[in-house]
Amino acid sequence: MPPVPSFSFVDRYLLQKVLDATGQMPIQVKLDAGLAASPPGVSPIATVHIRDRRALAGLVLNPEIGFGDSYSEGRIEVEGDLVEFLESLYRSLITGSVKSWSTQLASVWLRLMQVNGLRGSRKNIHHHYDLTTEFYKLWLDSELVYTCAYFPTPLATLEQAQTAKMDYVCRKLDLRPGETVVEAGCGWGALALFMARHYGVSVKAFNISHEQIVFARRRAREEGLSEQVEFIEDDYRNISGHCDAFVSVGMLEHVGKEHYQKFGSVIHKVLGPTGRGLLHFIGRNHKFPLSVWVRKRIFPGAYPPTLGEAAEMLEPYDFSVLDVENLRLHYAKTLEHWLRRFEKSEPEVSAMFDSRFARAWRLYLAGSLVGFKVGTLQLFQVVFAGPQCPRLPWTRASLYANEAGQERRSQWKHAMS
Amino acid sequence: MPPVPSFSFVDRYLLQKVLDATGQMPIQVKLDAGLAASPPGVSPIATVHIRDRRALAGLVLNPEIGFGDSYSEGRIEVEGDLVEFLESLYRSLITGSVKSWSTQLASVWLRLMQVNGLRGSRKNIHHHYDLTTEFYKLWLDSELVYTCAYFPTPLATLEQAQTAKMDYVCRKLDLRPGETVVEAGCGWGALALFMARHYGVSVKAFNISHEQIVFARRRAREEGLSEQVEFIEDDYRNISGHCDAFVSVGMLEHVGKEHYQKFGSVIHKVLGPTGRGLLHFIGRNHKFPLSVWVRKRIFPGAYPPTLGEAAEMLEPYDFSVLDVENLRLHYAKTLEHWLRRFEKSEPEVSAMFDSRFARAWRLYLAGSLVGFKVGTLQLFQVVFAGPQCPRLPWTRASLYANEAGQERRSQWKHAMS
Numbered sequence: 125m126p127p128v129p130s131f132s133f134v135d136r137y138l139l140q141k142v143l144d145a146t147g148q149m150p151i152q153v154k155l156d157a158g159l160a161a162s163p164p165g166v167s168p169i170a171t172v173h174i175r176d177r178r179a180l181a182g183l184v185l186n187p188e189i190g191f192g193d194s195y196s197e198g199r200i201e202v203e204g205d206l207v208e209f210l211e212s213l214y215r216s217l218i219t220g221s222v223k224s225w226s227t228q229l230a231s232v233w234l235r236l237m238q239v240n241g242l243r244g245s246r247k248n249i250h251h252h253y254d255l256t257t258e259f260y261k262l263w264l265d266s267e268l269v270y271t272c273a274y275f276p277t278p279l280a281t282l283e284q285a286q287t288a289k290m291d292y293v294c295r296k297l298d299l300r301p302g303e304t305v306v307e308a309g310c311g312w313g314a315l316a317l318f319m320a321r322h323y324g325v326s327v328k329a330f331n332i333s334h335e336q337i338v339f340a341r342r343r344a345r346e347e348g349l350s351e352q353v354e355f356i357e358d359d360y361r362n363i364s365g366h367c368d369a370f371v372s373v374g375m376l377e378h379v380g381k382e383h384y385q386k387f388g389s390v391i392h393k394v395l396g397p398t399g400r401g402l403l404h405f406i407g408r409n410h411k412f413p414l415s416v417w418v419r420k421r422i423f424p425g426a427y428p429p430t431l432g433e434a435a436e437m438l439e440p441y442d443f444s445v446l447d448v449e450n451l452r453l454h455y456a457k458t459l460e461h462w463l464r465r466f467e468k469s470e471p472e473v474s475a476m477f478d479s480r481f482a483r484a485w486r487l488y489l490a491g492s493l494v495g496f497k498v499g500t501l502q503l504f505q506v507v508f509a510g511p512q513c514p515r516l517p518w519t520r521a522s523l524y525a526n527e528a529g530q531e532r533r534s535q536w537k538h539a540m541s
Numbered sequence: 542m543p544p545v546p547s548f549s550f551v552d553r554y555l556l557q558k559v560l561d562a563t564g565q566m567p568i569q570v571k572l573d574a575g576l577a578a579s580p581p582g583v584s585p586i587a588t589v590h591i592r593d594r595r596a597l598a599g600l601v602l603n604p605e606i607g608f609g610d611s612y613s614e615g616r617i618e619v620e621g622d623l624v625e626f627l628e629s630l631y632r633s634l635i636t637g638s639v640k641s642w643s644t645q646l647a648s649v650w651l652r653l654m655q656v657n658g659l660r661g662s663r664k665n666i667h668h669h670y671d672l673t674t675e676f677y678k679l680w681l682d683s684e685l686v687y688t689c690a691y692f693p694t695p696l697a698t699l700e701q702a703q704t705a706k707m708d709y710v711c712r713k714l715d716l717r718p719g720e721t722v723v724e725a726g727c728g729w730g731a732l733a734l735f736m737a738r739h740y741g742v743s744v745k746a747f748n749i750s751h752e753q754i755v756f757a758r759r760r761a762r763e764e765g766l767s768e769q770v771e772f773i774e775d776d777y778r779n780i781s782g783h784c785d786a787f788v789s790v791g792m793l794e795h796v797g798k799e800h801y802q803k804f805g806s807v808i809h810k811v812l813g814p815t816g817r818g819l820l821h822f823i824g825r826n827h828k829f830p831l832s833v834w835v836r837k838r839i840f841p842g843a844y845p846p847t848l849g850e851a852a853e854m855l856e857p858y859d860f861s862v863l864d865v866e867n868l869r870l871h872y873a874k875t876l877e878h879w880l881r882r883f884e885k886s887e888p889e890v891s892a893m894f895d896s897r898f899a900r901a902w903r904l905y906l907a908g909s910l911v912g913f914k915v916g917t918l919q920l921f922q923v924v925f926a927g928p929q930c931p932r933l934p935w936t937r938a939s940l941y942a943n944e945a946g947q948e949r950r951s952q953w954k955h956a957m958s
Contacts, residue, residue, distance in 0.1 A: 278935065409928070410856040431862050432852035439827040444916055445848050448865035453933060499861055499928050511826070511916050516870060518695065524941040 135159055138180050145187060147216035155180060169212060170204030192417030196484035210494040238425035240380035242359055246332050248425035253333035262472055263465035268312040271374035271404065272455040272503045282461040290318040293371065295523050296507050297402050298515065299323040303368040306394050308360040309375025313340025320352040327353045330363055360390055367394050369401060376405035377428045384437040392441035397512040407431060407502040422488045431504055438508055447507040452496045455503045459493035552576060559600050564633035572597060586629060587621030609834030613901035627911040655842035657797035659776055663749050665842035670750035679889055680882035685729040688791035688821065689872040689920045699878040707735040710788065712940050713924050714819050715932065716740040720785040723811050725777040726792025730757025737769040744770045747780055777807055784811050786818060793822035794845045801854040809858035814929040824848060824919040839905045848921055855925055864924040869913045872920045876910035
């Protein structure tokens with residue numbers, strides 16, 4: 125190959141290093157203005173276009189943050205399908221590539237900076253969930269459910285699948301009219317209102333995101349459910365009182381491993397020995413921190429536990445795990461919907477924030493989609509009950525008998541939305 | 542109360558100590574020939590009749606072994622319903638009574654004596670499973686399935702429930718004709734033969750109980766399934782080769798915690814990254830050894846893990862836990878059937894062994910029934926898959942669609958037995 129005078133030996137060396145780090149991925153890595161490298165004999169599925177030397181150096185020194193930040197800033201562009209590219213990248217990386225020392229250092233640093241104490245949690249949650257509700261309205265479903273949906277069939281709409289998920293959670297909890305429920309981490313209130321509306325329960329729903337709580341309270345008032353559903357702006361550590369059922373959908377991953385003991389004791393305190401509960405959370409197959417870039421830019425303080433870590437949290441209180449279901453393919457499908465809607469709304473998102481924010485969120489949504497698709501992320505629903513719970517299901521068959529579910533819901537006054 | 546001249550102060554003291562240890566249980570404790578004690582103001586549900594001072598002293602010094610052995614030897618008799626008495630006892634003890642120092646010492650001693658190395662496992666398994674098959678025929682179902690059954694309704698017969706369990710396991714594993722299965726701990730071969738007969742798979746089934754393997758091989762020959770099902774008398778540690786699905790029903794509780802790493806690596810070796818598996822085992826809500834008496838007399842070397850411990854075993858290999866179901870009520874129901882049949886056959890059992898053996902086994906069956914009923918024991922079915930498993934179920938609905946299951950089975954040539 126004849127030498128290209130405008131590129132140095134260092135450029136070529138770094139470019140090759142980036143390519144090597146991706147294993148034998150069928151991609152082309154291109155430095156602006158011409159220098160390109162790809163594995164021999166394959167036709168690339170995408171081209172990673174690195175626009176300047178700072179981006180190139182960042183990729184080599186600290187690949188996760190380097191790629192995430194440079195992509196957000198537009199200094200790296202992926203020509204081709206972003207999801208397809210990330211899927212190929214994740215699959216290449218799954219087979220145990222060692223993290224660079226700088227990634228490891230950044231990981232430890234973030235863990236220290238983002239501890240989930242009372243104040244830290246509020247700051248961490250504020251960072252993500254207090255982005256204006258208008259932003260989430262652009263790409264979530266009409267009920268603003270920001271957790272994994274349940275698609276009875278892959279062709280269900282996102283709206284159908286979020287309703288099906290809320291109903292599935294209620295059925296797994298075996299809710300009955302008149303019962304009391306505590307919800308930890310209630311988002312914009314969709315599930316709490318659904319439980320009250322369709323299952324006739326009273327709900328105390330906790331959240332430390334101010335924006336979400338304000339929104340949820342307004343919805344409760346508008347629906348005439350303020351008596352039945354109380355939205356409380358407070359930390360899970362301050363939950364008190366007693367309830368029949370405890371539910372937490374998409375919060376455990378924000379609690380942080382070092383606080384599981386406390387979280388378990390809070391659950392135990394409100395449920396006593398007779399209650400039942402459901403935890404729905406993003407998890408891992410093995411202990412491994414979340415992507416450094418995602419923790420830095422998107423979800424400060426987040427940690428997805430293994431099933432073993434979550435189960436261990438329940439051990440001291442003699443809770444029996446009754447049912448665990450892994451819904452990771454449903455989260456990949458949910459994220460497909462979100463990403464499609466998000467990409468359609470990207471001009472509005474850029475106008476609302478800036479293009480760096482929009483690109484960062486597109487990368488986060490695409491990366492999460494791929495994580496659930498290839499299995500670096502899992503989604504666990506864990507149902508458990510206290511040692512003296514008077515009502516254990518005999519089998520799970522009734523969860524799948526549609527008529528039974530409809531009958532139970534129709535006992536209650538409100539119609540399905 | 543006027544003094545009873547034939548009983549000493551010590552007798553009365555010990556009797557009261559036994560009563561105290563049971564909490565406020567509504568029972569009467571009676572020393573032979575008259576001295577009795579019961580909590581004031583309750584009508585006893587049973588009388589524990591202690592026939593001599595040795596039995597009384599044993600109860601105080603080492604309650605678990607004392608009760609178990611004295612009951613077996615007929616030096617303690619329970620007048621009233623044994624299951625009802627044990628249930629009341631377990632419920633009193635659940636609320637954290639401290640074990641006596643001698644029980645703790647015995648527990649450690651047994652752990653050391655009953656390690657599950659290659660030789661230890663053979664000895665431990667021989668102790669229980671190599672009791673003559675004629676004995677188990679007296680009280681198990683016709684297929685000789687010595688693990689928790691699955692009762693689609695509580696009124697199903699034991700035979701129906703064992704067939705339903707085997708079918709449920711096959712459906713959870715999503716077996717397809719032509720696939721290969723490794724079974725670790727195959728008992729008398731019922732499940733291996735069922736999988737081959739109804740799902741058209743080839744099975745390599747491992748067991749270190751000589752008596753069971755001989756029996757299973759004969760059945761395979763008689764059914765013309767010897768080509769399809771290979772029964773191998775060997776330890777799980779020596780399993781080699783590759784298979785599509787791994788199944789182990791009722792063996793993990795005999796592996797011993799210190800060997801989980803090895804067991805996990807064996808599963809990983811045969812499944813590779815694409816396989817799927819099912820573990821069915823007796824477990825606990827929290828880490829706690831099995832009853833000292835049961836380990837001493839019935840199941841040497843056994844340890845029922847928590848769900849967290851089992852999940853952790855799968856972590857190093859990036860297996861995804863897909864589904865966990867707790868079937869403890871089904872094991873209580875299974876044991877009700879076994880106990881009823883056992884009690885009917887007790888004269889034959891006594892003739893085959895002796896009355897001490899028969900009484901010990903009656904106590905073990907009744908105690909296990911109660912353990913599953915009140916929740917000191919759990920029964921977990923865990924389905925998992927390798928990180929590159931090409932076939933993950935979209936939902937669990939098809940497990941409960943009876944027609945679908947019948948259709949799938951009827952594709953295969955053999956009729957249901």
